[in-house]
Amino acid sequence: NAGVTQTPKFRILKIGQSMTLQCTQDMNHNYMYWYRQDPGMGLKLIYYSVGAGITDKGEVPNGYNVSRSTTEDFPLRLELAAPSQTSVYFCASSSRTSGGYNEQFFGPGTRLTVL
Amino acid sequence: SQKIEQNSEALNIQEGKTATLTCNYTNYSPAYLQWYRQDPGRGPVFLLLIRENEKEKRKERLKVTFDTTLKQSLFHITASQPADSATYLCALAGGGSNYKLTFGKGTLLTVNP
Numbered sequence: 001n002a003g004v005t006q007t008p009k010f011r012i013l014k015i016g017q018s019m020t021l022q023c024t025q026d027m028n029h030n031y032m033y034w035y036r037q038d039p040g041m042g043l044k045l046i047y048y049s050v051g052a053g054i055t056d057k058g059e060v061p062n063g064y065n066v067s068r069s070t071t072e073d074f075p076l077r078l079e080l081a082a083p084s085q086t087s088v089y090f091c092a093s094s095s096r097t098s099g100g101y102n103e104q105f106f107g108p109g110t111r112l113t114v115l
Numbered sequence: 116s117q118k119i120e121q122n123s124e125a126l127n128i129q130e131g132k133t134a135t136l137t138c139n140y141t142n143y144s145p146a147y148l149q150w151y152r153q154d155p156g157r158g159p160v161f162l163l164l165i166r167e168n169e170k171e172k173r174k175e176r177l178k179v180t181f182d183t184t185l186k187q188s189l190f191h192i193t194a195s196q197p198a199d200s201a202t203y204l205c206a207l208a209g210g211g212s213n214y215k216l217t218f219g220k221g222t223l224l225t226v227n228p
Contacts, residue, residue: 040124042221045215050214090159101213101214105161
């Protein structure tokens with residue numbers, strides 16, 4: 001199992017450009033999440049999904065969009081990039097079993113700089 | 116509003132000692148609490164989960180306690196080693212969406228040889 005994979009690892013964008021951060025998991029998890037992490041700060045939830053075709057906003061959704069057409073993939077779209085979106089982005093996934101909700105598995109992150 | 120505080124931004128201890136990290140929360144009734152480890156340039160890695168009806172959980176040299184009256188969790192690493200140096204994140208689930216976690220800012224632990 002590769003777990004959660006993210007591409008690209010690094011990216012520099014100019015203000016106003018757009019891009020898609022890719023996230024794929026091979027654990028058949030229903031729940032997927034996008035977080036951003038700024039220096040010295042905790043993880044902030046951008047968007048999440050509870051299954052294919054179902055997405056919802058987290059704490060900091062402005063400037064981002066997501067889609068979930070398959071169980072495996074959960075891309076994050078940045079439209080009209082702004083310097084405030086300079087951050088490290090993490091994708092995560094989790095499952096639910098009879099014992100309740102389980103831990104989240106994180107990808108390696110994408111370091112994005114907007115200049 | 117809901118708030119999670121990890122009381123120390125940084126903690127330095129000597130190898131072999133027990134490290135104790137604190138996570139406090141307000142305006143929450145978490146169904147469970149999790150601890151993660153994050154190394155520089157990497158994603159968080161899950162360590163332990165403790166549910167609201169559990170007082171203590173152990174895994175090898177790790178121990179976590181959960182006091183819903185004090186609204187506090189303590190995370191202990193016994194016989195600490197330099198390899199335990201990392202940032203440790205506390206995360207709470209609750210508020211009707213138990214699959215969503217809210218993370219604290221983390222505590223940077225440095226274990227000196």
